[in-house]
Amino acid sequence: MRAVIYQDKNPTLAQQRDLAEKALLLPLIGVRRHDVVLDAGCGSGRWAEVLIPACGRYFGVDASRGLVDIARQRFGQCHNARFDVASVDRLSDSIVLAAERFTRLISFGVYIYLNDADVESALQQLCSVAAPEAKVVLREPVATGDRLTLTDFYSEDMDQAYSAVYRPESELMEMFERTLGAAGFRLHGRGDVFEAGLNNRAETRQRWFVWSRVR
Template sequence: MVTDYDAFAQEYDAKARNSPQNTQYDRPALLEMLGDIAGACVLDAGCGSGLYAEELLRRGAEVIAIDGSRRLLDIARDRLGDQVKWRHHDLSEPLEWLPDRSVDHVLMALVIHYLEDPVPTLREIHRVLRDNGTVVLSTHHPASDWRRLGGSYFTDEMYEETWTTGWMMKYRRRPLQTIRLFDFERGGALT
């Protein structure tokens, strides 16, 4: 992962907790896509401050939550305690500590665009996912980058910008059609 969330963890938690983009669109949509998860093991990959993990627990899942920001994990742990298996982990690194076929579902909420190369991560997710498991993910829509930043919509590049919040964000900007299929095929997630 390339953005240092430790630098603004408290502010990010407040924004994620209250932003209509998160509360009205992303969280409800992804959680609905997961369906009935009671008794299932869910890997919350890029869990941030634990907002999805909290809802996964409420729905009866066993939750393994990982994030590259120690401060966001501290916020999440303070909120939910030891009900969740927390792990500090950079998603660009292998998930060596998770056995093959050990999770039923993987949730990647607004995470994949922060990975410089998502293919190794998708391979690892495919490895730890049980047969018939699901991956549910979201990303920001690349058209918003194009409208705001200009250039070609079809550009595939790492980009760095300062948001209106003052946060320095680094993410991968690329067209939606490459996100949809190419990385999943290369990562082994589509069979």
């Protein structure tokens, strides 16, 4: 299941990126045995496999019922894991999620598929279900130059057409400040996910952002 992102037609590269991402970001998430984790945009459970054994409770949500079904098949036997179909910009519509307060929240590679208003809604939703003391870790492709909008763009790597918005990091930071910053979170750090050898797109790069709130 490691080749569901990062160029499926090159499984070796996909696996290298998956391993590199987890090696970098898992310590930044800093999941503890008592943490309640929200994986907003969990897909087929790429991160569930490392988070479920490390946390108290894990909740994975995704807008794709097909991907959620795969995740349930893979991890449905885990007593501390639950997967639901939910849009990242409407988390509080879920009775289950609205009743929880998450201490670790992640959302990886989701916001490029949302318009600006929905990105801010999604960030506000993370804030609404976060515990008073919480950490939010985001990983997002960003444009290295001007904002790049693709509409029904055919990708040979994915063998399908897709639409996405690659925003400059400065735009994302403004959105983060208006939402996470306004909710009391502070930027703990940010950086590149991959070294040059694993980032073979001159027009985009993968960036990580860690926001934390302490009361």
